[in-house]
Amino acid sequence: MGASTVEITTGNFKETIDKGGIVVLDFWAPWCGPCRAFAPIFEAAAGENPDITFGKVNTDEEQELAGAFEIRSIPTLMIFREKVLLFSQPGSVPRAALDDLVRQVKGLDMADVHKKIAEQGSVPEGGAKA
DSSP: OOOTEEEEEEETTTHHHHSSSEEEEEEEOOOOOOHHHHHHHHHHHHHHHHHSSEEEEEETTOOOHHHHTTOOOOEEEEETTTTEEEEEEEEEEEOOHHHHHHHHHHHHHHHHHHHHEEEEEHOOTSSSOO
């Protein structure tokens, strides 16, 4: 666990999300080969984005969190911004794709996102429609 990532538990999850900003979560387990392969990519992205919280959720130890998010396969990547879950996808992503996701989330007009959520009551499947 590098200095650039935070270990997320049921104890600090809500506080981490509630402080706002962008939070990128990696749901993983020590026995998972693809998770171990993805870890250096995640760590590198965390090191280059000090303005973003990169959190790791060990699904073996945090079964309650894994259950709450219906994690079925790992690694699973989730991205929150201003307490809104914007992205959730199982499977490892290449570094370029992770960088691209972070760029897209940083570039979102969150006032517009919050307005759409208020109008619809929830974000539709597949993300907000224009």
